[in-house]
Amino acid sequence: MPERDKTEERRNNRRQSRGAGMDREDTVGSPYPHANDRFTYTDWMIPGPFTGYGPAEYQQSRDARIMEEVNKRLMQHGQLNAMGINVVVSDGKVSLQGVVSSERDRLIAERVAHSVPGVRRVYDRLRISGDLYSQPPTD
Numbered sequence: 001m002p003e004r005d006k007t008e009e010r011r012n013n014r015r016q017s018r019g020a021g022m023d024r025e026d027t028v029g030s031p032y033p034h035a036n037d038r039f040t041y042t043d044w045m046i047p048g049p050f051t052g053y054g055p056a057e058y059q060q061s062r063d064a065r066i067m068e069e070v071n072k073r074l075m076q077h078g079q080l081n082a083m084g085i086n087v088v089v090s091d092g093k094v095s096l097q098g099v100v101s102s103e104r105d106r107l108i109a110e111r112v113a114h115s116v117p118g119v120r121r122v123y124d125r126l127r128i129s130g131d132l133y134s135q136p137p138t139d
Contacts (some may be wrong), residue, residue: 036052042059062118063089069116070094082110085126087113 050075067089076083084099095115100106106126 024084063092065094066094066116066118069112070119073112073116074109075106077112080112082109084129085109089113092118093123094119094121095125097125099127101128101130103128 067087070087070089071083074080074085074087081101084101086096086097088097094116096113098108106124106128109126110122110124113119
């Protein structure tokens, strides 16, 4: 094998050992002796009795992640105008505050908040104010 091919092969091996370039289909040896020889990178998503429990110092960052995800989902919902909604998260409990234009919007917002993993409870403190914010913004 020419020297150039050996060098390229060593480079590729180093990249793979550092995790660079790995995707969902890549596999690695299992750290558990009783498990199958190989597992995929999606194996961390297996539900079980400890789903939702993280490290001791994880609570604050979990609340920030929940707030970010609720806001993102509210923003992405095509039938909900979320411009009047404020999201507050504490200890996994989501509080929806502000104004929506209908009872339907209020229910959608509550269901969206419940759909986020890690949400323990949703407090709906939204007020309904007729046609307020009923039209999409014009740029």
